[in-house]
Amino acid sequence: MQTMAHVAFGVYAFIILAGAILAVASASLVRALVGLITTLLGVAGMYLLLASPFLAFMQLLIYVGAVSVMIFFAVMLTHAQTGGDESAPAPVRKFLLAAAGAAVPALVLGGLLYHRGVSGAAKPAVVGVEKLGTGLLGAYVLPFELISVILMVAMCAAVLLVWEKRGKRK
C-alpha cells in the first residue's frame, strides 16, 4: 500500500507540474486555462491522498466547475486573439525579473523546509464529513456565515460593475 501511495503521489505531482508549466508558459490563454484545470485536477488527487475526499469533491465543484468556467467567460468577453495574446516575444529583462521573483521565495522557503522541516506523521489523520459539519456550525460558525455574505456582496458588485444603462450603449 505504501508503494502505491508513493506512485500515486508521483503521478499527481507530475500532473500538477505539467499543468503549471502549461498554465504559465503557453502563448494562448485558452491553453493556459487547460493547464490550470489540469493542475486543479492534480491538486484534487493530492487531497484524496491526504484522506480528505470532501475537499477533493469541493475542489472539483468550485474550481474545476465554477472558477475555470468563469475564466473561460473572461477570455471570451475580452475578445482574446486566436494567435494568442502572449504570442509576441517577451523582453528578456522581464523574463529575468520573473525568474528572480520566483527564485527568491523558492530559495528562502525551500531552505527553511530543508533545514527546519517538521517531520510529520506518516499517515494522514482521518476526519469524517460530520466532524467538518460540526466544526462549521460550532466553533467556526461566524466565518461560515461571513463567507455567504462575501459571496453575496461579490455577486452584487459584479452585476453592478458590468451593468449597462439603457441607451448608453455605444
Next chain:
Amino acid sequence: MSPLTLYQLVGLMLLCAGLFGIIRRRTLVGMLICVELMLNGAGLSIVAAGQLTEASAVLGQLATLFVMGLAAAEATLALAIIVVVFRRFGSVKTSDITTLKE
C-alpha cells in the same frame, strides 16, 4: 524526506510557478490564472499541515474550504473588473492600461 515535506514542496512549486507567471504575463486574464495557481498551492499546504501534524485536522480542512470560497468571490470580482477595463480601454494588455485618468 517526510510526506509532509513532499506536500509542502509541491505547494511551494505552485507558489513559484504562480509568481513567475504573474510577473511574466501581459494580460489581466493570464494574471488571474496565475493567482488561482498560487491559491491552490496555499490550500494544498494548509491541508497537508493539518492532516499530517498534531494540529487540528478539522481546522486545516475548513481553512482550505474558506480559501476556496474566497477564491470564488475573488474570481467573480476580477472577471467584472476585467470586463469594465476592457470596455474602457478596448484591451486587457497591461501595457495598454497605463493612464489613471483621461
